[in-house]
């Protein structure tokens with residue numbers, strides 16, 4: 001089996017991290033890989049804030065995640081990638097018939113997942129976080145009101161190497177081959 005399929009099987013949401021700090025070079029490599037993700041009209045409607053070095057900001061991101069009581073696991077995550085949706089500049093002919101942001105959520109999903117797989121390849125664990133206090137995070141990061149913070153990815157060296165069983169729909173349930 002190729003390394004890619006191994007990677008896909010190995011990736012799982014990590015919610016417990018070791019104390020080992022993540023090297024700056026790895027963070028750069030991860031974002032550099034995500035940068036290559038596909039997007040509608042190659043519009044690349046994403047930006048990412050990597051919170052890792054300023055401990056005050058890392059704590060503030062963790063607090064904005066934990067605030068809702070549900071996401072309590074990320075207090076010891078050493079890194080947070082905060083993914084923002086930007087204006088998607090589509091080809092002019094396409095922009096005339098669809099809303100400019102129509103594909104941005106999909107594009108951001110691809111960007112975020114590439115980021116997760118790149119991190120996994122470098123030995124890190126990740127968890128995509130969709131539930132967090134957006135106004136609080138916006139304020140903590142000094143972002144303007146119109147900033148669209150869409151997802152956060154917590155990352156770090158996992159505290160365990162155990163790979164859990166993946167609960168998934170079967171191939172038959174999700175795929176039709178015609």
Ligand SMILES: Cc1cc2nc3c(=O)[nH]c(=O)nc-3n(C[C@H](O)[C@H](O)[C@H](O)COP(=O)(O)O)c2cc1C
Nearest residue numbers: 011012013014015071127128129130131132151166
């Ligand atoms: C868009 C998105 C939002 C998510 N939000 C959260 C979240 O807020 N908190 C959390 O603990 N996990 C979150 N997850 C992780 C999912 O629960 C997880 O991917 C799913 O249960 C499958 O498990 P696995 O990633 O370990 O394979 C999110 C995943 C995605 C893709």
